[in-house]
Amino acid sequence: MNKDxxxxxxxxxxxxxxxxxxxxxxxxxxxxxxKVQNTAGKVQSKYGDTKEKLKK
Incomplete structure (x- = not known):
């Protein structure tokens, strides 16, 4: 897991x-x-997920 x-x-x-x-x-x-904070968190975690996938 990364920081994002x-x-x-x-x-x-x-x-x-x-x-x-x-x-x-x-x-x-x-x-x-x-709702706004929840959505922003989802975006950031998806970004982090994408970064992890690209590392592999």
Whole structure:
């Protein structure tokens, strides 16, 4: 695993937590922030996955 994979998956988890917290509390802003952070994390982890595949 490379740093992009780790950081991306960490951001995905934090974003998902924010999204759920926003839904539970009815805070639409927090929910949107969570979705954006989750998506950004997915992009970064996919980038890391691609880098790993290219190494092999």
């Amino acid at each position: 994979q780790v950081k991306g998956r960490t951001e995905e988890a934090k974003g998902k937590a924010k999204e759920i917290a926003g839904k539970v509390t009815g805070n639409k802003k927090l929910e949107r922030e969570g």
